Amino acid sequence: MTEVIPPVTYGDSSAEANTSAAPFAITDRSYIPPQRYFNRTFFELENEKLWPHVWQMACRLEEIPNVGDYVEYWVASYSVIVVRSSPTEIKAYQNACRHRGTQLAQGCGSFRGAQIVCPFHAWRWNLDGSPSLPMYGSEGFEDRVMRPDDLRLVECRVGTWAGCVFINMDLNAPPLLEALHPVPDFLDPLLIADMRVDWWKAVRLKANWKLALEAFMEGWHVRGTHTQLTLGAGDDFRNPHDLQHSYENGHASLEKDPNSAAQGTVKSSLGLGGTADPEQTISYLRMVHEQLQTSVLAKDLHVAESLRTCPPEQFSKNFVKSMYAWNAGAGIKLPDPDPAVLGLWSSQWFIFPSFKIHPLFGNAITYRSRPDRDDPEYCYFEMWSLTLQPEGHDPGKPKFDGVFEFDDEAWPLIARQDFGNIERQQRGLHMPGLKSTRLARKWEDGIANSHIQLDRYLAR
Numbered sequence: 320m321t322e323v324i325p326p327v328t329y330g331d332s333s334a335e336a337n338t339s340a341a342p343f344a345i346t347d348r349s350y351i352p353p354q355r356y357f358n359r360t361f362f363e364l365e366n367e368k369l370w371p372h373v374w375q376m377a378c379r380l381e382e383i384p385n386v387g388d389y390v391e392y393w394v395a396s397y398s399v400i401v402v403r404s405s406p407t408e409i410k411a412y413q414n415a416c417r418h419r420g421t422q423l424a425q426g427c428g429s430f431r432g433a434q435i436v437c438p439f440h441a442w443r444w445n446l447d448g449s450p451s452l453p454m455y456g457s458e459g460f461e462d463r464v465m466r467p468d469d470l471r472l473v474e475c476r477v478g479t480w481a482g483c484v485f486i487n488m489d490l491n492a493p494p495l496l497e498a499l500h501p502v503p504d505f506l507d508p509l510l511i512a513d514m515r516v517d518w519w520k521a522v523r524l525k526a527n528w529k530l531a532l533e534a535f536m537e538g539w540h541v542r543g544t545h546t547q548l549t550l551g552a553g554d555d556f557r558n559p560h561d562l563q564h565s566y567e568n569g570h571a572s573l574e575k576d577p578n579s580a581a582q583g584t585v586k587s588s589l590g591l592g593g594t595a596d597p598e599q600t601i602s603y604l605r606m607v608h609e610q611l612q613t614s615v616l617a618k619d620l621h622v623a624e625s626l627r628t629c630p631p632e633q634f635s636k637n638f639v640k641s642m643y644a645w646n647a648g649a650g651i652k653l654p655d656p657d658p659a660v661l662g663l664w665s666s667q668w669f670i671f672p673s674f675k676i677h678p679l680f681g682n683a684i685t686y687r688s689r690p691d692r693d694d695p696e697y698c699y700f701e702m703w704s705l706t707l708q709p710e711g712h713d714p715g716k717p718k719f720d721g722v723f724e725f726d727d728e729a730w731p732l733i734a735r736q737d738f739g740n741i742e743r744q745q746r747g748l749h750m751p752g753l754k755s756t757r758l759a760r761k762w763e764d765g766i767a768n769s770h771i772q773l774d775r776y777l778a779r
């Protein structure tokens with residue numbers, strides 16, 4: 320049965336958006352037109368209506384600890400400079416010189432002497448975006464083109480959450496926390512903001528940015544892609560009902576609050592609340608540790624392995640207790656052991672349009688995807704492994720491990736297995752006989768949510 324997707328207001332309440340006005344729009348949440356992943360017109364519409372108007376994770380806070388530190392955040396053909404302008408303030412500017420448009424900064428670094436200097440004709444700005452007067456060669460310009468207020472760098476909105484800096488190029492956008500609602504209510508108690516980078520890697524994929532992220536938006540593919548994970552794992556890890564609940568809840572949170580740019584699952588699929596066979600659970604955790612190299616760190620596995628002889632009905636309870644004891648001993652403060660908080664371990668949170676957070680124990684894995692090379696068929700995809708630190712320990716600026724080919728063994732096995740599907744999927748989507756792709760309402764509804772949210776932007 321075809322379900323009609325109602326028009327929904329997003330952000331500016333005066334502007335009713337009819338989502339079906341966008342090309343290749345989603346008119347039935349069970350079908351996704353393949354053109355959304357490669358069509359030029361669609362891609363250009365994203366570049367015009369999505370990226371300049373949506374909150375995006377621009378960098379991690381610990382990348383810019385000192386005044387003057389900056390990171391260039393780019394997406395498609397846009398570039399934004401994120402800079403720490405004072406010990407308590409972060410600013411972001413459109414990366415274009417007010418003289419003739421040259422990009423003022425690339426990559427990351429620190430602005431020397433607290434001056435942002437254009438490499439072309441050496442105009443300068445202060446870290447607060449004001450022109451550092453007099454501009455070099457100002458006597459050569461007519462006065463009317465040199466008004467100081469018109470020479471300021473063009474600002475972006477900035478917000479911080481979960482240890483990250485978010486930017487929005489649209490000065491009329493709703494505040495970050497409003498756009499993220501209700502996700503912070505769930506995730507803040509997990510102390511995501513206190514976590515720091517354990518490792519950080521990137522890959523360039525010949526695939527649309529959405530496709531790369533969608534590979535991490537459903538757990539149903541585990542049976543086909545990560546077959547090793549379904550062997551030896553207890554039912555708690557592969558029970559389709561868990562996944563079903565997860566995605567129904569993810570859907571529900573968006574439906575309850577159609578203005579929310581985020582959605583998540585509110586049921587842990589780890590099943591730590593009930594009976595768990597110690598051997599099966601330990602072997603599963605060991606696999607995740609070895610093959611994902613994140614989420615389950617050596618310290619977590621160590622705790623689980625100390626409980627081998629624990630009766631199944633006590634394993635979960637003892638595991639949680641031992642985790643708290645081990646971490647306390649190491650000076651690491653875990654979240655409140657409130658059942659509502661523990662229930663969020665192993666939940667999945669997708670922050671529209673391009674960021675994902677998956678917490679587990681005192682760790683989290685985060686993902687970011689963005690269009691690369693101004694081409695709908697290339698994306699730049701990153702993964703961060705995060706973990707809580709002993710109190711008072713500052714691990715310093717995070718080290719970027721590098722950009723690796725999708726099949727490079729620098730990537731953990733599970734990531735390589737996921738990446739392997741993505742480029743194949745992109746190629747398959749071009750076949751003329753493939754009029755549409757289809758989604759399982761039980762397991763893949765989160766993907767439909769993200770496309771519907773995208774259409775709301777494109778139709779504005």
Ligand code: FES
Nearest residue numbers: 416418419437440
């Ligand atoms: S383009 Fe920047 S100073 Fe000329």
Ligand SMILES: [Fe+2]
Nearest residue numbers: 534544545737
């Ligand atoms: Fe996967």
